[in-house]
Amino acid sequence: MATVSLIGAPTDVGASVRGAGMGPDALRVAGLAAALQAQGFDVIDRGNLAGPPNPWQQPAQGVRHLPEVVAWNRAVFEAVSTALAMNHVPLLMGGDHCLAIGSISAVARQCRQERKNLRVIWLDAHTDVNTETISPSGNIHGMPVACLLGHGPADLVGWSGERAAIDAGSLDFIGIRSVDADERQAIKQMGLQVFDMRHIDEHGMRNTMTEVLQDVDEDTHIHVSFDLDCLDPMEAPGVGTGVRGGPTYREMQLCMEMIADTGRLGSLDVVEINPALDVRNRTAELAVEFIQSLFGASTLVR
Numbered sequence: 001m002a003t004v005s006l007i008g009a010p011t012d013v014g015a016s017v018r019g020a021g022m023g024p025d026a027l028r029v030a031g032l033a034a035a036l037q038a039q040g041f042d043v044i045d046r047g048n049l050a051g052p053p054n055p056w057q058q059p060a061q062g063v064r065h066l067p068e069v070v071a072w073n074r075a076v077f078e079a080v081s082t083a084l085a086m087n088h089v090p091l092l093m094g095g096d097h098c099l100a101i102g103s104i105s106a107v108a109r110q111c112r113q114e115r116k117n118l119r120v121i122w123l124d125a126h127t128d129v130n131t132e133t134i135s136p137s138g139n140i141h142g143m144p145v146a147c148l149l150g151h152g153p154a155d156l157v158g159w160s161g162e163r164a165a166i167d168a169g170s171l172d173f174i175g176i177r178s179v180d181a182d183e184r185q186a187i188k189q190m191g192l193q194v195f196d197m198r199h200i201d202e203h204g205m206r207n208t209m210t211e212v213l214q215d216v217d218e219d220t221h222i223h224v225s226f227d228l229d230c231l232d233p234m235e236a237p238g239v240g241t242g243v244r245g246g247p248t249y250r251e252m253q254l255c256m257e258m259i260a261d262t263g264r265l266g267s268l269d270v271v272e273i274n275p276a277l278d279v280r281n282r283t284a285e286l287a288v289e290f291i292q293s294l295f296g297a298s299t300l301v302r
Contacts, residue, residue: 238278
């Protein structure tokens, strides 16, 4: 069985609401390591990365806290790169979603070295395709996809060895239901594949995931970037930017199980858990259940 490296990044530096920095320890309290060990995985908890505190300043040139975001993402990039070089599965415990810049950039670089096809599955209520020129808030947790596609601030692009860590064809969004006006145009211009909640309502999660996974093969590395606000806030209240109308518990379980069935999961982000807004750590406990399914837990032997 694979070895899973747990990497904590306790920061809300890219967010607008305090509290996501407590996410890694919430996942630990919810029993993440023990749950994966019970499935037969070796689990190494690398502890929490260190980085600058959140200064809670106003945006400068369209972005908030750019130096701090760069520092945290550099730490994430190095930690994920180290785990991949050891042939471990890096599981990044956020922290806010800006951290996916460092995580996915490291994965993209490794995939290029190994000549694997990278597929990123972005589970989120939001597309995070804002840039410093169109973002209403300047919060970088709304910009990681743009940065990974090579359209963000200069300090946050090019880390994988190419300006764009990923291309539009390697990215699938699931659960989207909140998109800023200028983001809609950016999504159209970039040709991004978005399976929004209307698509899931009309076609169901099974057909949606069949579309997402149809061309995954033995040369594919799947990276899942899981923002807990993908779920409806009635299910997962402990998030900073909850949006009504997300996938149900069973729909998300099916999503995770179908990804697991491919056998190609290679890395994972779990972000935006905010214990300050949660109810008795319910959201972190829910995240652990979904992570178990993503790593192959199922009701029956299949």
